[in-house]
Amino acid sequence: METIDMTLIGKYLRSIRLKKGLSQAKLEKISGVSASTISNIETGNQGAAYNISLQNIIKIAHALDTSFIQLLSKSGFLLAIGEESFKSDKSEIYITNHELINIFNRLGPSQQQHIVELINEQIKLSDQENQKKLLQK
Incomplete structure (x- = not known):
């Protein structure tokens, strides 16, 4: 069996933390996970006495205002393990950015705001469903 590179998750968490201007100590206060x-986790240290805890990774992700599924996806972890079910969940609808922008711009400001709110809500629901699926496996 091929080993999985857990450093993908650590590197991605570190990049989010740095983009948000947080030190590891500040993230510790927010997440409740020790610095x-x-x-x-960020350095991929997997010494004999160290075991990556899924709970800690989820706490850190939430403290950084990202979902667990986004973390797995954007870090490249799902792609690295060849998660076919995740790939198959992708939409088959195709629209170019230009077309989407043109459609969006035809709406009034309040309609645009409503669409953005709907999309954000759907993303949250989708992320929650995907997290549940992953935790059930």
């Missing part, structure tokens, strides 16, 4: 554990 040393955050450091171990």
